[in-house]
Amino acid sequence: MPAVTSEQVESRVIETLASFGPDASQITRDATFEELDIDSLDLVELAQVVEDEYGVVLKGEDMKELKTVGESIDLIVARAE
């Protein structure tokens, strides 16, 4: 199976985050979860989507370190390789 591309992950992460409330146009790589009003439960759900789709397991301690959308995308891509 080819490794997932950063673009694919970015698109899926933005789509998932948008489902939690923020407008998709606000969800940039530099946006912080705090600015987007994405809370810890949202990140648990994001981790579930990532695990289901990419087989990448993000633990609670991984999620706590993430501050921006870009950091989450980079972590998922790195783990998926």
Added chain:
Amino acid sequence: MPDPAPRREGCALVTGASRGIGAAIARALARDGWPVGVNYRADQAGAEAVVAEIERAGARAVALGADVADPGAADQLFEALESQFACPVLALVNNAGIAADNLTPSLRDDEWAAVLDTNLTAAFRLTRRALKPMLRARSGRIVNISSVVALRANPGQANYAAAKAGLIALTKTAAVEVARRGITINAVAPGWIDTDMTAEVSTDLLAQVPARRAGTPEEVAACVRFLASDEASYVTGAVLTVDGGLAA
């Protein structure tokens, strides 16, 4: 003629449902439109009889064997139920329970561990697993069957009471964590209910029950049915005693 049962987007899992309170809950949820997974550990014939009764009434159910104390049971049960009915599990009733009574000075480690494993740890694992489809669906109902002994001491049941009180704390904490996703988590605390499990309970206890009688599994099941219903959408983190006034 009663209103037809509502159509459900998901199915329900009731653990320990081959007899007693669990069987009554499975029947009540099935009548309320839920396709039901009737979990059993050892009593396959009992579970199949519950399923047959539900099917005769025109509803859907399946018997699912698994010891909930087994760490792999949650995934196994959810996968089997979701594939059987092709829908997510959106109602979970953690009912499976065992007792191993002894006064605290004599309570053995294995009696403590077995009761905590089945009555509390299994409920945690099943709750954790259930929240996956429920979070995705923005909807779900979890009902944990606690006990009046979590609220009022009953000598000889330190392990059982600790597990059942832990279940209430789990209920409240998890309820608060997921409330904003349309998921409710509540506990029902039965008192002395007429089942095989209480057949050997001293009848002296009856004198302490304000209602002066034992409850029936159906009286507990009615409360679970309500908590699993759409009408209970604003009830979460609650403990509903069904005990004839024993804990009042």
